[in-house]
Amino acid sequence: MKVLGIETSCDETGIAVYDSDRGLLADCLYSQVGIHASYGGVIPELASRDHIRKTLPLIKEAIKDASIKASELDGVAYTAGPGLVGALLVGAAIGRSLAMGWGVSAIGVHHMEGHLLAPMLEPNPPAFPFVALLVSGGHTQLVRADGIGRYELLGESLDDAAGEAFDKVGKMLGLPYPGGPHLEKLAKYGKTGRYEFPRPMTNRPGLDFSFSGLKTFVRNTIIEQSKGGELDEQTRADIARAFQEAVVATIAIKCRRALEQTGLRSLIIAGGVSANTFLREELETSLEKITGQLFYAQLKFCTDNGAMIAYAGCQRLQAGQHQGLAINVFPRWSIESLSAIS
Ligand code: KG4
Ligand code: ZN
Numbered sequence: 001m002k003v004l005g006i007e008t009s010c011d012e013t014g015i016a017v018y019d020s021d022r023g024l025l026a027d028c029l030y031s032q033v034g035i036h037a038s039y040g041g042v043i044p045e046l047a048s049r050d051h052i053r054k055t056l057p058l059i060k061e062a063i064k065d066a067s068i069k070a071s072e073l074d075g076v077a078y079t080a081g082p083g084l085v086g087a088l089l090v091g092a093a094i095g096r097s098l099a100m101g102w103g104v105s106a107i108g109v110h111h112m113e114g115h116l117l118a119p120m121l122e123p124n125p126p127a128f129p130f131v132a133l134l135v136s137g138g139h140t141q142l143v144r145a146d147g148i149g150r151y152e153l154l155g156e157s158l159d160d161a162a163g164e165a166f167d168k169v170g171k172m173l174g175l176p177y178p179g180g181p182h183l184e185k186l187a188k189y190g191k192t193g194r195y196e197f198p199r200p201m202t203n204r205p206g207l208d209f210s211f212s213g214l215k216t217f218v219r220n221t222i223i224e225q226s227k228g229g230e231l232d233e234q235t236r237a238d239i240a241r242a243f244q245e246a247v248v249a250t251i252a253i254k255c256r257r258a259l260e261q262t263g264l265r266s267l268i269i270a271g272g273v274s275a276n277t278f279l280r281e282e283l284e285t286s287l288e289k290i291t292g293q294l295f296y297a298q299l300k301f302c303t304d305n306g307a308m309i310a311y312a313g314c315q316r317l318q319a320g321q322h323q324g325l326a327i328n329v330f331p332r333w334s335i336e337s338l339s340a341i342s
Helices: 033-039 044-065 085-102 111-121 162-172 179-187 212-225 233-262 277-288 307-318
Strands: 002-007 012-019 023-031 075-081 105-110 130-135 140-147 150-156 266-270 293-296
Touching: 002 044, 002 085, 002 307, 012 044, 012 307, 023 044, 023 307, 033 044, 044 085, 075 085, 075 111, 075 307, 085 105, 105 111, 105 307, 111 130, 111 140, 111 266, 111 307, 130 233, 140 233, 150 233, 162 179, 162 212, 162 233, 179 233, 179 277, 212 233, 233 266, 233 277, 266 277, 277 293
Parallel strands: 002 075, 075 105, 130 266, 266 293
Antiparallel strands: 002 012, 012 023, 130 140, 140 150
């Protein structure tokens, strides 16, 4: 089965073609970062307008890259939520309409399920059951996954998502949007130990997260340290390092706890923040101690992309699920409410 995947939930237009027999045939991405950077964050209306400009040309490009004809596609998968409502509507309207025109099935995919399944695109995919850490710009969740659509939310962020905290602290340190990858680069030059930031909610039981207090702690440190004027380069790097260490240590503690609680040994990490090398290394080390195994997608499939949507959609279409003709999107959508496939 060949499926076209359309991702437009935020500031990336991602289009891909996935074939259940041959794997990924094409994967095209257009990032709107340049459009939103000067505002320091995503402007939803600008995002929608740009998806309108980019989605159809990128679909043409993906079909060409896949060396197939549109008539060979068996289905269309589009992100139906969670995300920005206008941005989601662009992908959903285009995807649903093309499927109707081509006479094939369409399916609305849950964006976080897409992330969760992205490591399945790798040569050594994880097997169910496993614990999934979903860490993106909008979500920080620990999920027990027993199969496609069989998800139990074990814990989540009560306030800022991990990626959001990276972006906000990045902004405080004068880094471009999105702050996460820039902060990681800056942290490489930082010295461990000069600052010690809190590991929120780790000294009490449970699997929820809270990054808002840590963010305020960093802000206060910056204010205190910049009394004499601008922060020097080394201080910025040291703060970035201490912040990254605090987030990663917190996540590692909760992941270990989730594995202990569920008795599972496989952990997958997915979403934009799973591209962070320091996080990957810390989790590898932490899991070695309990003979656990860590899985993640290659870098380009950690952040938003069309391939994960094409893959997730293909699994559901193959199981006989599909969408009616109505174009529905869900800006808020619980991953636990998804239906299981056999
Ligand atoms: O999954 P994603 O592309 O979009 C959402 O669904 O939100 O995640 C984007 C988030 C941003 O907050 C970005 O700063 C963060 O992932 N991110 C990183 C890194 N690369 C992307 N955070 C930390 N380190 C990175 N290397
Ligand atoms: Zn995402």
